[in-house]
Amino acid sequence: MSGSGKAPVLVVVQLTGGNDFMNTLVPYSNPNYYDSRKTLVVREGEAIPIDKELGFHPMAEPIKGLFDDGKVAVVQGIGYPNSSRSHFRAMDIWHTCEPERIGTEGWLGKAIRDLDPEGENVLTGVHIGRALPRALAAPGVPVTSVGNLDNFGLLNGIGDPHQRGEALEIFQRIYSPAIGNGPVMDYLARTGTDVIRGAERLKDAPAKYTSKVEYPDNPIAKSLRDIARVHLADLGTRILYTAQGGYDTHANQAPTHPKLLGELSSAVNAFFTDLAEHDADEEVVMLVFTEFGRRIRDNGSGTDHGSGGGAFLIGKQVKGGLYAEYPSLEPGQWLNGEDLRPTIDFRGVYGTVLEQWLGLDATEIVGGTFEQIHPFTRS
Amino acid sequence: MPENDLALVAHLMRRAGFGATRVELEGLAAKGYEAVVDDLVNPERFPEVDEDILDRYFDGEGINVSVGRWIYRMINGQRPLQEKMALFWHHVFATAIQKSEHVPSMTRQIALFRQVGLADLRTILLELSKDPAMIFWLDNNENRKTEPNENYGRELLELFSMGVGNYSETDIKMAARAFTGWTFSQPIPIYPHGHYPAEFVYRADDHDDSEKTFLGYTGRFNGEDIIDIIVQQPATAHFIARHLYNFFVADEPQVPAWSQVPPQDPAAIETLTRAYRDSGGEIRAMLQVLFNSDFFKAARYRKLKSPAEFVVGTIRLVGTHRFPDPTLFELDTAMTVMGQQLMNPPTVEGWHTGKEWIDGGTLNERVNFAVDQVGDLDKPGVRAIVDHLSRVNGALGASSFVDGCLSLLGEQQVSAATRQTLLDVAESDGRLRFDGEAERAESARRVARLLQLIVASREYQFA
Numbered sequence: 001m002s003g004s005g006k007a008p009v010l011v012v013v014q015l016t017g018g019n020d021f022m023n024t025l026v027p028y029s030n031p032n033y034y035d036s037r038k039t040l041v042v043r044e045g046e047a048i049p050i051d052k053e054l055g056f057h058p059m060a061e062p063i064k065g066l067f068d069d070g071k072v073a074v075v076q077g078i079g080y081p082n083s084s085r086s087h088f089r090a091m092d093i094w095h096t097c098e099p100e101r102i103g104t105e106g107w108l109g110k111a112i113r114d115l116d117p118e119g120e121n122v123l124t125g126v127h128i129g130r131a132l133p134r135a136l137a138a139p140g141v142p143v144t145s146v147g148n149l150d151n152f153g154l155l156n157g158i159g160d161p162h163q164r165g166e167a168l169e170i171f172q173r174i175y176s177p178a179i180g181n182g183p184v185m186d187y188l189a190r191t192g193t194d195v196i197r198g199a200e201r202l203k204d205a206p207a208k209y210t211s212k213v214e215y216p217d218n219p220i221a222k223s224l225r226d227i228a229r230v231h232l233a234d235l236g237t238r239i240l241y242t243a244q245g246g247y248d249t250h251a252n253q254a255p256t257h258p259k260l261l262g263e264l265s266s267a268v269n270a271f272f273t274d275l276a277e278h279d280a281d282e283e284v285v286m287l288v289f290t291e292f293g294r295r296i297r298d299n300g301s302g303t304d305h306g307s308g309g310g311a312f313l314i315g316k317q318v319k320g321g322l323y324a325e326y327p328s329l330e331p332g333q334w335l336n337g338e339d340l341r342p343t344i345d346f347r348g349v350y351g352t353v354l355e356q357w358l359g360l361d362a363t364e365i366v367g368g369t370f371e372q373i374h375p376f377t378r379s
Numbered sequence: 380m381p382e383n384d385l386a387l388v389a390h391l392m393r394r395a396g397f398g399a400t401r402v403e404l405e406g407l408a409a410k411g412y413e414a415v416v417d418d419l420v421n422p423e424r425f426p427e428v429d430e431d432i433l434d435r436y437f438d439g440e441g442i443n444v445s446v447g448r449w450i451y452r453m454i455n456g457q458r459p460l461q462e463k464m465a466l467f468w469h470h471v472f473a474t475a476i477q478k479s480e481h482v483p484s485m486t487r488q489i490a491l492f493r494q495v496g497l498a499d500l501r502t503i504l505l506e507l508s509k510d511p512a513m514i515f516w517l518d519n520n521e522n523r524k525t526e527p528n529e530n531y532g533r534e535l536l537e538l539f540s541m542g543v544g545n546y547s548e549t550d551i552k553m554a555a556r557a558f559t560g561w562t563f564s565q566p567i568p569i570y571p572h573g574h575y576p577a578e579f580v581y582r583a584d585d586h587d588d589s590e591k592t593f594l595g596y597t598g599r600f601n602g603e604d605i606i607d608i609i610v611q612q613p614a615t616a617h618f619i620a621r622h623l624y625n626f627f628v629a630d631e632p633q634v635p636a637w638s639q640v641p642p643q644d645p646a647a648i649e650t651l652t653r654a655y656r657d658s659g660g661e662i663r664a665m666l667q668v669l670f671n672s673d674f675f676k677a678a679r680y681r682k683l684k685s686p687a688e689f690v691v692g693t694i695r696l697v698g699t700h701r702f703p704d705p706t707l708f709e710l711d712t713a714m715t716v717m718g719q720q721l722m723n724p725p726t727v728e729g730w731h732t733g734k735e736w737i738d739g740g741t742l743n744e745r746v747n748f749a750v751d752q753v754g755d756l757d758k759p760g761v762r763a764i765v766d767h768l769s770r771v772n773g774a775l776g777a778s779s780f781v782d783g784c785l786s787l788l789g790e791q792q793v794s795a796a797t798r799q800t801l802l803d804v805a806e807s808d809g810r811l812r813f814d815g816e817a818e819r820a821e822s823a824r825r826v827a828r829l830l831q832l833i834v835a836s837r838e839y840q841f842a
Binding site: 170 | 527528533716727728730734746800
């Protein structure tokens with residue numbers, strides 16, 4: 001739990017497409033790495049070493065800085081048995097913790113329900129982006145999804161405030177659920193009503209915010225700045241979510257992947273600097289995840305879908321370092337002869353965050369008990 | 380023409396096209412439902428959009444020009460189903476400009492879907508496999524004899540034809556090898572004349588001609604052989620039938636769930652699967668069966684509109700954008716903030732559809748967009764609705780006012796509770812009169828306000 005007396009907050013950053021973990025935390029001294037990565041290789045001397053075996057990708061330098069400050073826990077080899085190589089399915093599994101069947105409830109949706117059982121605060125969970133990820137979806141759980149924080153509000157186009165007020169009242173009437181309307185109509189009713197409540201509370205967040213920190217000009221930085229603005233508005237938000245796309249680097253990985261890592265790292269660094277400037281970094285932990293790692297061998301230009309990726313927990317109350325084990329690069333140990341063998345189940349890491357950080361019971365949310373790590377300075 | 384026929388044709392046009400105005404519906408209903416379906420599935424009976432006008436008034440290099448031109452076609456084309464099929468295949472064969480940033484290829488891919496969208500699946504998959512935008516998107520240009528890249532092979536099976544659970548990882552590798560050598564010519568460099576299209580090229584020297592075993596068949600297969608095997612699989616017929624059902628009839632769960640969640644209407648899927656078999660996989664034949672079926676006619680308002688359907692449908696009602704101009708860019712932006720940026724789907728799996736179009740953020744955008752459109756009395760479609768209502772003798776009571784507006788908004792149906800709220804609003808300011816200038820102006824404002832409430836309703840979110 002957060003030590004500042006403030007309620008602990010979780011920020012989740014999804015790297016969409018499957019981040020290449022081997023080229024994020026690079027096993028630069030391992031000959032097997034050079035044998036399997038002919039084209040997409042980060043050499044000794046390029047990687048920024050954290051020990052004699054591993055080093056961060058040079059573009060991840062800002063995260064390496066946070067790592068050196070002891071604020072970054074790297075969860076190596078995160079995955080699950082029989083990893084799906086379909087993006088869609090794999091992401092679904094990470095979102096719902098249901099590798100065997102199709103789940104409809106997201107793990108964070110369930111966590112929000114536990115944090116706010118009566119759904120009293122529509123801002124307990126906030127998503128920054130377009131299209132709500134399934135991780136946040138659970139029946140009856142309000143989540144506010146904000147595309148553009150600076151212009152969020154219903155019927156904004158009706159200029160006359162009196163008329164707009166009237167229209168909003170009628171809107172609320174036609175969005176009240178009625179018996180026999182069916183689940184989708186009910187869902188729309190709840191969503192519409194929640195938008196009004198959420199927008200009402202969020203509308204002052206942008207004006208309240210000032211900061212000396214300049215975020216880099218890229219999409220993930222913009223999203224993290226919005227997350228900072230919502231968090232700093234002190235609206236009771238406990239779970240915030242956003243995504244960075246583009247990690248599906250089957251081809252042309254050489255220019256693409258470093259660029260993404262650079263944008264992510266600098267954005268994350270700006271975010272934590274911003275929070276620290278506002279004395280609001282004690283209560284925030286960030287989880288960075290991706291739906292799978294990539295194949296051990298590159299394909300000459302990129303890497304195909306694999307398993308065994310990596311996740312990061314970042315924050316002032318994180319005990320920095322390496323967690324779980326880096327999957328073995330010995331060819332005899334490769335999963336299906338081509339993949340990194342996961343060394344820790346992602347549901348254990350979710351459990352770690354849910355129980356040790358948010359103070360919730362994880363068993364029901366992640367569908368069982370999985371081995372946890374202990375990455376927080378206080379728990 | 381009975382009102383329920385108008386409502387049925389309105390349903391057809393929302394699904395097979397992008398909606399229709401009351402005036403259009405009257406003309407169509409007079410033809411008869413089956414004749415309208417026959418016209419829809421035979422778009423070549425109607426003239427193409429005049430490209431010259433677009434070239435002259437709405438030309439440029441950027442992707443937003445290409446998207447804007449597509450939106451213009453959706454609004455103005457006389458071949459609504461052809462345009463809808465381009466959108467359908469764009470949903471299924473989701474390719475994003477974000478990776479290539481090569482506008483001519485992206486534009487040409489959508490034109491290809493327009494051109495072959497109603498053909499047989501073999502033709503469609505073959506053309507798709509030769510499409511430079513697709514080849515680059517799924518890295519088939521990196522699929523080498525010596526270093527196969529299985530991206531296209533995998534998605535061809537998983538997302539484009541059969542669905543998960545109907546093939547093995549080995550089948551994927553074999554399909555990938557069969558498509559080695561299917562690539563495109565390097566386009567002429569961009570400078571000084573701008574982007575040139577790329578052309579499909581088959582490189583025999585980079586093709587893996589060795590023997591392969593794919594779905595139980597063995598031979599020295601090339602890509603074409605793989606497609607021949609795929610289109611004969613019952614799983615393919617079933618998968619395509621389900622896609623058509625999901626897009627045209629009623630929302631199904633998201634595609635990855637299909638291997639585990641059975642269709643909501645197995646008999647309908649069977650009917651469509653049979654049409655696939657009987658016609659040799661012809662989409663036109665499947666759609667003719669679909670639109671004439673009872674399950675289609677009974678499925679009114681059982682789909683949430685996609686952002687493209689929502690925006691274009693609304694614009695068709697308000698009657699703007701009949702001529703290409705830069706405000707088409709605004710419609711691209713409107714769809715984007717509702718969660719659908721055309722020519723740039725989030726991943727190869729395309730957009731999550733149905734209920735997943737809607738969250739607080741996107742609902743907010745939808746409502747605000749539609750409310751702003753129909754609230755503007757300068758728009759020709761809104762003016763036409765006011766004019767139509769004003770043609771009464773005397774004054775309109777609340778129910779004629781409300782029902783008139785609903786009907787003039789393309790035969791929109793609403794729940795009893797919503798209608799009651801609208802009636803209360805209509806009643807609160809008395810009967811609608813159009814006698815003097817001042818009364819006409821006030822009544823016009825009242826009409827616009829009521830239209831705003833209708834398009835803000837939950838019912839308007841459904842197609």
